[in-house]
Amino acid sequence: MDLNAVRTFVAVADAGQFQEAAAELSITQQAVSKRVATLEKDLGVRLFTRTARGAQLTVDGQAFLPHARELLRVEERADASVRPGRRALRVDVVNRRVAAGVLLQDFYRTHPEIELDVVTLKGDVEAAIAAVEAGTIDATLHAVAVPARHLPDPIKTARVIDEPHQLLVGPRHALAKAHAVTPAQLAGHRIWMPGMAPETEWAGYYDELAAAFGLTIDMVGPSFGIEALLAEIADSAELATLVGEGSRYLWPDSYDLRRIPVRDPAPLYPMSLIWRDDNPHPALVELRDYLDSRRVDVPDTEVWLPKWGQ
Template structure:
């Protein structure tokens, strides 16, 4: 259906005059007449009674009017969903459970007028996500940026906005269950289970370096049945533990009695940066960057452990 003709029909219905509708649409009265005639041919009905006083809707015209208005609303929403500057700010997070997802929700609460579209590019590492930013598919993404060994493409910017400290998650029968905090050295005696981590990703590189630094045993073996299954296994085990970010969100039944114990002295920190395109003029992007900069919690360097490849930009 010709949306210009539909738009013209709605304008004539509102104005009651072909001439007034033409003025409102900045087209000639002849163009209005042609569009309405073409629409009537397509629908095989009369939409207006033409009179000396103007144009009055027929019964069919009255029936079609609300649908015509809805067609235009849907078209406007479709246009706004993809047009930069008019669509929502589109931000990628690896998981809505992580600190990035939590911070985006806080941003939405403090900036409710900025429309936000939170997406998850499944299985996308920093390179795939950066390519999506470069192509304009998304406005920004959260990832660890391994620099200077790997350079960002020209025109892409990154700023470290999250230093996510770790907690160890254990069941009630685990030997560490009653600790208020643990050190990385103490974790070396225990099996840390993190099945399904894809080799070659920046997070796999991070945990490889963490394991080497403190002699940890990080077990990636086993099929992945989802977080709910992982939590159930840990709750029943006296040996299994896993690492989670301190601001990550996990829910489990009270009967699991799982314990989240901070890892300190030093605190391993997973560094995440916001990545965006320098020429992106979306009005919400600057507000997001300002919010993240203000919300960033910086732990004294002497008390944290960071991988050697950490992107240092603030």
């Protein structure tokens, strides 16, 4: 169906005059008449009757009008869905509750005029980079080896997060009253992180962290969600887990969970923004500037980074 003809039909229906519709559309009255006639021929019905007072909708014209308006609305939405600056900026994060997701939420609060679509794609950094390259997403926040790994030409990265860790324990845990702990103090304690997929960059990070400090990080078993994990830790005198300092988790007051900084050295999880350098979306520049402005200097203490992040 010719959408220009549909748009002309709606203009005539709203104006009630072919001449006024022509002025609104900046075309001749003859062009308006031709478009309407072509549409009537395609539909096999008359849409207007001409009277001394102008153009009156027929019964078929009245029936078609709401559908014509919807066709134009769909056209506008389709255009906005792909046009840079009009469609939402689509950004991938591993988890909406960790630092990357929290920063995106803060970015949206700072720039509420920017339409933002936050997604959590399945897969690791390889899949995320492929999605950026294909244009499925505008950007992703993932761990990337430094110096930068070999990436396709249009792909760019910038390190935007160095997130310290906290130990999360219940009130009966042996370290519950500590103001801070060192990685060495965690040796011998069971750090429970179930459901972490092997061969991912985050699993590799915790494998390296465990090897560096002799930690027991238990990744075995299915994950039943963060709520179930928090409930188990609250009820246990032995279980603990590691969370990012910038992550946001909520739990009932009765859990009395404790978030204890890990220092001397402070393990840092480095994350980078990954995007296509030729992506014209204007909001992408705003996002990059915002993340750069929020970049927090490393803690005023000795730090530990994985080999690929040094």
